[in-house]
Amino acid sequence: MSAKEIIQKLSAVQGLDVCEADYEKTRCNVDVLATPETFREFAKVIREAGLLIESLTAVDAVPMMVVCHFTSVYEVCRVVGRVLIDRENPVCPTISDIYPGANWHERETRDFFGVNFEGHPDMTPLILPEDQTDFHPLRKSEEKLKNLSELIGRFAPAREEAEVSE
């Protein structure tokens, strides 16, 4: 399914902010900003479109961002999905029932960032030791922490919006 068709399908979903990304710059075609409520709906549409899950991770900034990448296996069509969550209380809905491949990625994100994936069947540490439940190595210290609007192009102009959702 081409990037245009994906954009069309995703635009039909309420609450998703879909835009075309600059492939030459970011190597992504479709950029989707979802809310925690619409994230699962987004994953379902992507799954129906037959895309392959590549990765799911987080970026520790203010606000924290869970970011996942999907790709078509037949043509150049890479979709990036983002959810902004609260850094102090990082909770995100799981998509591991829609994409079982996300299971390990979500557990790894919990290990490294402390993001709690709601509805995930098994949130025990995957890569870090089993008793390591409160140490999250990829979290930034206060002085290193940046605002998401300084990092990601799409949040730069809509700065107020990002702060509101936080």
Place this chain on the structure above:
Amino acid sequence: MIHQADPTQETFVLNMGPQHPSTHGVLRVVLHCDGEYVLSADPVIGYGHRMHEKMGEIREHRGFYANVSRMDYAGPLPFAHAHVLAVEKLLGLEVPKRAEYIRAMTSELNRISSHLLWFGAFLLDLGAFTPILYAFDDREIIYDLLEDLTGARLTYSYFRIGGVCRDVDDKFLEGTKAFVKRLRSKMPMYNDLVTGNVIFRKRVENVGHIPVDMALKYGATGPVIRGSGVPYDVRKVEPYSVYPEFDFEIPCFTECDALARYRVRMAEIEQSIRIIEQAIANLPEGDYIAPKVPKVLKTSGEVYQAVEAARGALGYYLVGEGTQNPYRMKIRPPSYSNLSLLRELTRGILLSDLVAVMGSFDLVIPEIDR
């Protein structure tokens, strides 16, 4: 665990690894078995975890050269390729054509050496001792060639942001030409030795059936998805570097079993030989590294750069913050997703088939643990 009401319902836990030879590294698989049948197989990973992503974030871009080859030690050059491409994308840096040709050529050599290692190790898992000796004989020549060029046999730090650190010389080109000629003449021998062998066929045919949908939902790539009938190869589907200039095919088999994955890799060796031959024949003159690479590499913005590593699609997700090191570096290794489908795939299969299935994945554990 003895079933209280009915002792014939007895199941037991078998711990495979972390030192088992067929787990290819420090991987542990907790098996619940009913006799010879596997009820569930849970991989336990993370024994070799070194937090490469954190190292990438606290070091400058150039400081990460040494890390890339320590993840996938069997095929490190594609890992380095993805890293330098991602940083060059953030910088908007133009790379000389000659450098890209050298990168593609050495990456393909590395892919062949990785596939030869897999070939030997896979058959060793299945109980055949001889093939690994033939495979290592050929692989040794690749290591000698790359050692002359890069200075290292295993952990290359050869690719630089902007190009490569050393130009290829005639000795390397002539040696590579002679090697691919030799390997091509030996491929029929490999096939005669193994592919048609009836014991081998009985072990791998109709074993580990991965339908296309399972590969998609778990994110399995590389020979795993190509053995399920999907011609997904980043080099063709989402071309990078100079791969669009080469004439090569994507081997693809529709049987979805371990034998199909074996065949994909054997056919890929031939395609890599073709790419190397074309790269040598058309190697452009010019610089091997961009003449003006800035000393201070300040990056900003984000990029997701995918390449085809020996085991599948590899991705680097970089977020820059305007300084010399990335704010966030995520590495998406192919074996991680390939292994995650093991639990669903191996429900109810024979214990000996589990070994064949894991061998057909071509696992490299440090790449999974990172």
